[in-house]
Amino acid sequence: MLTIDNLRAFGADVDDGLVRCLNRSEFYLMLVGKVKEDKRLPQLEMQLAAKDYDAAFETAHTLKGMYSNLSLTPLTQPVSEMTEMLRSRKDTDYSALMQELKTQFDKLCAL
Helix, strand or coil, rough: CCCCHHHHHCCHHHCCCCHCCCCHHHHHHHHHHHHCCCHHHHHHHHHHHHCHHHHHHHHHHHHHHHHHCCCHHHHHHHHHHHHHHHHCCCCCCCHHHHHHHHHHHHHHHHC
8 A cells, every 4th residue: 555654665755745745745656656547657768779869868867856746766867868878869779777767656655
C-alpha cells in the first residue's frame, strides 16, 4: 500500500512533494499513484532502442518533470541525467540509466 512512510523509505523527498501539493497528503498520494500507472517508461525504452533521440528527449523530459514535481528522487536522478544527454542527441549506450530507471520504477510500483 502506498503511504507517506513507504515513500520516505523509497527515498522520495516527501516533505518537498507535500509542499507542492499544498500539504494535502491524500492528493500527493493520488498523484504518485498516477505515476505508477504511467506508460511512458516503456515508450522511452523503445525510442532509445530505435535511436529516435528527438522523441526520447521529449519523453524523458516529460518524465523528469513529473518525477521532479512529486520529488521522487530515486526516479528523478537517472532520468535527469538521461534528459541532459538526450538534449544534445548524444548517440551513446543508455542501457545502464534505463535499467536504473526501471529498477526504481519497479520499487515504486511495489509500494
